[in-house]
Amino acid sequence: MKIPSVLLRFPHRYFSKRTYFKNLTCISRSDFLCIESLKPVHLHCSKQMCLSKCLSRELCHQSAPEQETEGLSDREKGLIDRLYNGLVQGHRACLAEAITLIESTQTRKKKVAQVLLQKVLSYHREQEKLNQGKPLAFRVGLSGPPGAGKSTFIECFGKMLTERGHKVSVLAVDPSSSTSGGSLLGDKTRMTELSRDMNAYIRPSPTRGTLGGVTRTTNEAILLCEGGGYNVVLVETVGVGQSEFAVADMVDMFILVLPPAGGDELQGIKRGIIEMADLVAINKADGDLIVPARRIQAEYVSAMKLLRKRSKVWRPKVIRISAKTGEGISDMWDKMTEFRDLMLTSGELIAKRRKQQKVWMWNLIQENMLEHFRSHLAVKDKIPLLEEKVLSGVLSPGLAADLLLKAFKDGL
Numbered sequence: 001m002k003i004p005s006v007l008l009r010f011p012h013r014y015f016s017k018r019t020y021f022k023n024l025t026c027i028s029r030s031d032f033l034c035i036e037s038l039k040p041v042h043l044h045c046s047k048q049m050c051l052s053k054c055l056s057r058e059l060c061h062q063s064a065p066e067q068e069t070e071g072l073s074d075r076e077k078g079l080i081d082r083l084y085n086g087l088v089q090g091h092r093a094c095l096a097e098a099i100t101l102i103e104s105t106q107t108r109k110k111k112v113a114q115v116l117l118q119k120v121l122s123y124h125r126e127q128e129k130l131n132q133g134k135p136l137a138f139r140v141g142l143s144g145p146p147g148a149g150k151s152t153f154i155e156c157f158g159k160m161l162t163e164r165g166h167k168v169s170v171l172a173v174d175p176s177s178s179t180s181g182g183s184l185l186g187d188k189t190r191m192t193e194l195s196r197d198m199n200a201y202i203r204p205s206p207t208r209g210t211l212g213g214v215t216r217t218t219n220e221a222i223l224l225c226e227g228g229g230y231n232v233v234l235v236e237t238v239g240v241g242q243s244e245f246a247v248a249d250m251v252d253m254f255i256l257v258l259p260p261a262g263g264d265e266l267q268g269i270k271r272g273i274i275e276m277a278d279l280v281a282i283n284k285a286d287g288d289l290i291v292p293a294r295r296i297q298a299e300y301v302s303a304m305k306l307l308r309k310r311s312k313v314w315r316p317k318v319i320r321i322s323a324k325t326g327e328g329i330s331d332m333w334d335k336m337t338e339f340r341d342l343m344l345t346s347g348e349l350i351a352k353r354r355k356q357q358k359v360w361m362w363n364l365i366q367e368n369m370l371e372h373f374r375s376h377l378a379v380k381d382k383i384p385l386l387e388e389k390v391l392s393g394v395l396s397p398g399l400a401a402d403l404l405l406k407a408f409k410d411g412l
């Protein structure tokens with residue numbers, strides 16, 4: 001990254017080049033301009049004042065653009081500015097508060113959350129421009145049946161990454177959270193060491209029990225994590241239900257973690273989800289399980305040869321790892337970065353992200369339209385009655401749907 005001349009003119013002996021880079025990663029071009037216009041102040045900053053403090057002070061003066069904040073109270077505008085500034089400076093508490101805000105179902109809070117997101121999005125754009133158009137973070141989806149060893153893997157993998165200087169966030173999508181009354185995934189006790197690591201952030205991503213809920217909150221939480229400087233975002237989902245399809249549609253790379261078991265034990269895993277995988281990791285390849293792990297790997301290698309090719313530059317790979325011993329985890333990261341680099345240079349990654357934006361928009365429309373439909377006065381009372389008739393076989397589903405849709409259209 002090119003360092004603006006004004007910053008290079010800072011007294012070098014107080015800030016090493018590394019400090020520049022570290023701090024610059026969370027500063028956008030508009031912030032540079034803002035600093036440039038205040039050059040005299042910064043060039044005369046005292047010996048004690050570190051660069052990050054100078055920059056933080058300037059960032060704090062930034063507020064949301066007028067048109068976006070129209071109709072918001074001063075308190076709400078203040079909240080947006082506080083969360084935004086805290087977020088881009090890497091404060092975990094602000095990131096947590098921002099994610100809670102985007103998860104809110106209250107109309108007012110939803111509006112505030114959208115303004116905050118817009119701000120974070122423009123920050124992203126600026127950052128990506130400074131990064132020669134390359135994405136800020138690597139988004140990785142991770143799925144697998146319960147007991148495959150996902151949390152053991154994330155703990156081991158996440159720690160390896162933070163030791164190498166990465167900032168890792170883990171968003172755990174649990175489609176059953178609304179029915180089970182709690183989150184199966186994202187429970188911090190599952191990743192005790194990683195949750196104590198200051199360069200890691202673990203968070204369950206509530207889904208409100210709907211697929212649309214997964215799409216909305218998780219996509220937005222990914223953006224917020226990236227705004228907070230997390231350069232590897234792991235989105236974990238349990239290998240049941242439809243959520244993994246939604247997750248595969250919001251990440252750069254989709255990984256399937258499987259235990260060294262075949263046939264019946266993996267019946268819960270849908271064929272479709274294997275087709276979505278860019279990498280299959282057969283976990284628990286240690287001790288007595290090495291032999292079955294090899295066998296399962298060979299089975300998946302031949303099965304995946306039959307799948308339709310989804311990329312011109314990447315063929316899905318099947319590897320063996322042990323989250324317990326750490327064996328194969330470093331090689332796995334090498335494969336992942338190889339995938340990212342190939343996808344980036346071929347232009348496929350950017351194209352994929354663009355397509356995902358469109359899918360995201362349509363998912364949101366679908367979710368909102370359905371909500372609107374269900375709660376519309378013209379159909380609300382008719383739904384239970386017609387559902388009952390369909391259940392008892394009195395009415396065909398097609399006719400019932402037509403009747404409801406007609407009532408809805410007439411009521412518009």
Ligand SMILES: Nc1nc2c(ncn2[C@@H]2O[C@H](COP(=O)(O)OP(=O)(O)OP(=O)(O)O)[C@@H](O)[C@H]2O)c(=O)[nH]1
Binds near residue numbers: 147148152286322
């Ligand atoms: N031998 C061996 N056991 C492992 C390995 N990874 C995980 N396990 C064990 O497998 C069991 C399940 O591991 P978890 O990490 O909780 O699996 P999970 O996929 O997160 O499961 P859920 O929390 O149910 O979704 C635990 O008893 C782990 O100790 C491994 O690499 N080798």
